[in-house]
Amino acid sequence: xxxxxxxxxxxxxxxxxxxxxxxxxxxxxxxxxxxxxxxxxxxxxxxxxxxxxxxxxxxxxxxxxxxxxxxxxxxxxxxxxxxxxxxxxxxxxxxxxxxxxxxxxxxxxxxxxxxxxxxxxxxxxx
Numbered sequence: 454x455x456x457x458x459x460x461x462x463x464x465x466x467x468x469x470x471x472x473x474x475x476x477x478x479x480x481x482x483x484x485x486x487x488x489x490x491x492x493x494x495x496x497x498x499x500x501x502x503x504x505x506x507x508x509x510x511x512x513x514x515x516x517x518x519x520x521x522x523x524x525x526x527x528x529x530x531x532x533x534x535x536x537x538x539x540x541x542x543x544x545x546x547x548x549x550x551x552x553x554x555x556x557x558x559x560x561x562x563x564x565x566x567x568x569x570x571x572x573x574x575x576x577x578x579x
Contacts, residue, residue: 459558463566463579466557470575477572478556479536479543486521486533488512488550493519499548511535521550 455468488496497507511534512519523531532538535545543549552559557576562569570576 457558458579462558462563464557464562464569465577465579466573467575467577474541474574476532476536476541476543477574478553480526480530480532481572482529483523483525483531485515486523486550487552488519488521492548492550496545496548499545 457466457468493504493507493512496511497504500507502510508514508519511522513522522534524534525531526538533543535543535549537544543553557569557573566578570578
């Protein structure tokens with residue numbers, strides 16, 4: 454068991470619980486999965502495709518930034534395009550964006566703890 458506690462967050466996160474989850478952090482309401490320039494380069498190398506092809510196939514431009522595309526599963530239910538629905542795991546885990554790496558320690562959840570408690574079984578209120 455690996456419990457992570459971060460200063461100023463009112464909860465802890467048990468990283469070992471991810472293996473028993475069904476990908477709640479990768480599935481749900483539509484949102485933005487931000488990916489920066491260096492992450493785009495790394496991901497294109499990891500997938501062995503050009504940056505241009507990566508952007509066309511897997512990313513969407515939102516103003517001056519890029520977000521990973523989602524697939525619609527049902528009404529108001531989406532999944533990251535890189536989430537393997539059969540294996541219930543991230544297909545690019547080694548090259549996932551920083552946004553994914555830092556979940557659930559996002560500033561948004563500091564004031565919305567009930568939301569993250571419902572979403573993630575690995576969260577425990579302190």
